[in-house]
Amino acid sequence: MKQSTKPTESTSELKRRNVVGRYTVVAAIILVAALFLGSSPTAGSDDGNLTTRGIVWAAVSLVGVLALFWAMYIGYRRADERQQSMQLKAASLSFVTVLLGLFVTEMLQATITINVTAAVQILFMGGIVAWVGFTKLFETRDRQ
Amino acid sequence: MKNILPELRAAKNWSQAELGDKLGVSRQTINAIEKGRYDPSLPLAFKIAKLFRLPVENIFDL
Numbered sequence: 344m345k346q347s348t349k350p351t352e353s354t355s356e357l358k359r360r361n362v363v364g365r366y367t368v369v370a371a372i373i374l375v376a377a378l379f380l381g382s383s384p385t386a387g388s389d390d391g392n393l394t395t396r397g398i399v400w401a402a403v404s405l406v407g408v409l410a411l412f413w414a415m416y417i418g419y420r421r422a423d424e425r426q427q428s429m430q431l432k433a434a435s436l437s438f439v440t441v442l443l444g445l446f447v448t449e450m451l452q453a454t455i456t457i458n459v460t461a462a463v464q465i466l467f468m469g470g471i472v473a474w475v476g477f478t479k480l481f482e483t484r485d486r487q
Numbered sequence: 488m489k490n491i492l493p494e495l496r497a498a499k500n501w502s503q504a505e506l507g508d509k510l511g512v513s514r515q516t517i518n519a520i521e522k523g524r525y526d527p528s529l530p531l532a533f534k535i536a537k538l539f540r541l542p543v544e545n546i547f548d549l
Contacts, residue, residue, distance in 0.1 A: 350502065350504040350505065350508075351502075351504055351514070352504050352507075352513070352514050353504045353505075353507030353508045353511075353512065353513055353514050353517075354508050355507070355508070355511050355512070355513070356507065356512075356513035356514065356515075359513075422513075423511070423512035423513055423516050424512070424516075424527070424528050424531060425512070425513075425515075425516045425519060425525050426513060426515075426516070482515070485515065485519055485524060485525070
């Protein structure tokens with residue numbers, strides 16, 4: 344049987360996916376490196392002061408997060424008009440999700456003592472997961 | 488919004504991906520326009536009309 348040689352995706356979309364994939368891999372590598380460096384700027388310090396390792400950890404974490412946001416920004420900039428509107432809808436929904444999360448964190452902090460640093464980290468990751476998740480949900484719904 | 492994009496594309500023997508290439512959008516966007524699930528912006532509608540050398544009102548209809 345003769346195989347069809349027609350492309351299954353437009354070149355602009357393939358380029359967008361490649362670029363976003365590359366930046367995401369770079370961000371993931373940096374964030375994993377930050378994970379191995381520790382978990383706080385005062386890690387390894389007996390008196391609670393900043394250590395060189397802590398400063399390096401903070402810098403690497405910041406670069407990793409910025410790389411992640413850059414990947415998401417490039418994904419948005421290179422998307423076509425329909426994808427951009429879906430991403431904006433997903434971003435606004437995830438923004439509301441994070442705001443609700445912050446409100447709940449604040450309420451919990453006021454009533455019982457919780458680890459705010461951990462809660463903020465969960466909210467940060469949850470916000471990104473919500474953004475990507477809502478975008479995928481809209482894309483899936485659009486295909487039906 | 489109804490449109491005759493599938494017929495126009497079939498007449499040229501283009502796939503959705505190829506049409507997406509020519510218009511600078513994804514295959515999914517072409518699919519969504521063809522199925523009437525997404526209404527293109529005016530610039531994209533005019534781009535489509537220019538590509539098929541037809542007035543925009545001949546391609547899209549409410």
